Amino acid sequence: MLAAELLREGGVAHVPGAGTHHALPDRASGFCYLNDPVFAVLALRAQGARRVAYVDLDAHHGDGVELAFRDDPHTLVLSVHEEGRWPGTGALADRGAGQVWNLPVPRGFHDDDMARVLDHLILPVVEAFGPDAVVLQCGADGLLEDPQSGLALSNNAHAAAVAAIRPLSPRLLLLGGGGYNPWSVARCWTRLWGILAGERAPGTLPDSARAVLAGLRWMRRGSGRAIEPEMRWIDTLEDPPRGGLPSSEVRARLGMLRARLRVWQ
Numbered sequence: 001m002l003a004a005e006l007l008r009e010g011g012v013a014h015v016p017g018a019g020t021h022h023a024l025p026d027r028a029s030g031f032c033y034l035n036d037p038v039f040a041v042l043a044l045r046a047q048g049a050r051r052v053a054y055v056d057l058d059a060h061h062g063d064g065v066e067l068a069f070r071d072d073p074h075t076l077v078l079s080v081h082e083e084g085r086w087p088g089t090g091a092l093a094d095r096g097a098g099q100v101w102n103l104p105v106p107r108g109f110h111d112d113d114m115a116r117v118l119d120h121l122i123l124p125v126v127e128a129f130g131p132d133a134v135v136l137q138c139g140a141d142g143l144l145e146d147p148q149s150g151l152a153l154s155n156n157a158h159a160a161a162v163a164a165i166r167p168l169s170p171r172l173l174l175l176g177g178g179g180y181n182p183w184s185v186a187r188c189w190t191r192l193w194g195i196l197a198g199e200r201a202p203g204t205l206p207d208s209a210r211a212v213l214a215g216l217r218w219m220r221r222g223s224g225r226a227i228e229p230e231m232r233w234i235d236t237l238e239d240p241p242r243g244g245l246p247s248s249e250v251r252a253r254l255g256m257l258r259a260r261l262r263v264w265q
């Protein structure tokens, strides 16, 4: 709500602690109590934004947000998420009132696949919708090191998405979301903050930042043992690129959504 107020005249707000996209109207769900992206969209509308685009890059489908706005032609809801993963919603064929776009992607989805999704789906769909505000949920659980998904992104994918989506509307509200490896979450969202602030990520982090990352502890589930971080999780913000051959599933599904976009425009 505060972020929406700050965006009344335009600009950018970043709320990394937000992005709880699974909460439902009558109950908590998926580690989410209140659905802050839904409240953010409603608050932006109350501030005068007529058309709001919600884009969700979390590894899980943003089911609570789609449910809230699936019948609202003034709210675009676009989600890229791992197929077969909880909560099991977000089918390719779901359209809502015509402005719901879902792209389920297979395990191993990497930076090069995401670059194609960005160029051939996210950017043209958001551009065609012409939003007054964009709410971008940048869950970090699609990163390779995250234990809650089978996706294989680097934080370069999230960085490229934020940089490309920023110019598409006068207001951008960037949210966090899922993310269960504390080092990859902290590095990803710090990097995104830097992009919005126009700061370049240093090649090697200064001692003060390295001390914060070195101080994190993450216990392996059920074992009682702490996970030993890789050195680059302590020393750097930028991941090495993680590309690969194009996924045939992603290519085929993109083709179907592109055909729909040509009719929709």
Ligand SMILES: [Zn+2]
Binding pocket: 058, 059, 060, 139, 141, 177, 178, 179
């Ligand atoms: Zn998630």
